[in-house]
Amino acid sequence: MRYKRPAVTAPAFKARSFAELKSLRHALQQAAAREAERQRLLREQLQREQARRQLFAHAVGPVVPLKGLAPRHTPAPQPPEPLPLQRQKDEQQALRESLSDAFDVATLLDVDDQMSFRRPGIGLDVTRKLRAGHWSIQRQLDLHGLRVHEAREALGSFIRLSHRTGLRCVRVVHGKGLGSPGLEPVLKGRVLSWLVQKKEVLAFVQARPAEGGAGALVVLLQPSVRRP
Known part of the structure; x- marks a missing residue:
């Protein structure tokens, strides 16, 4: 024959007087108020966090991409102009040739x-x-x-x-x-x-x-x- 464990039930509270019942009701109300306040603070914290994350979106509003525009092109920086070394050499050579000592x-x-x-x-x-x-x-x-x-x-x-x-x-x-x-x-x-x-x-x-x-x-x- 299988043994059946008896169910465990919470002890029932039985007020012995009207004063005790009133005190219990007051304690339950305070506990409910504290829980409500905790939930309110938690919601406010979540709202502040969400607002911080969406600050830019709230500031500029909804963004709609423009149609028919080509992707933005960033031109590559222009390389510096090369030094005219050959031209300088040519000028010096021409200078030496143009001023003759035999003239x-x-x-x-x-x-x-x-x-x-x-x-x-x-x-x-x-x-x-x-x-x-x-x-x-x-x-x-x-x-x-x-x-x-x-x-x-x-x-x-x-x-x-x-x-x-x-x-x-x-x-x-x-x-x-x-x-x-x-x-x-x-x-x-x-x-x-x-x-x-x-x-x-x-x-x-x-x-x-x-x-x-x-x-x-x-x-x-x-x-x-x-x-x-």
């Missing part, structure tokens, strides 16, 4: 009390004004201490840059040769030859004593053509 300049110079040069078509009044300081000297190049090939490149670059920047009158100091072997001016004759070969040069004269005298030249350049 005979003697027949092109006006030899008088002060040596000068003026390109064909330029009147004597230009060299006269150049000697008188009609054009103010805007820049100077000093070739003291340079070797021949260094002086040639420095002079070519100086004349080209001065012309490009719109300068009209510059001074080139080549020295009087007092520090050269035999006290002969090594650079003076070469500078005269190089300047005659530069198409930017209109004329040049020996500088006045206060501006260098026989150790310098005042050079007048062609007007530069400003591109719009």
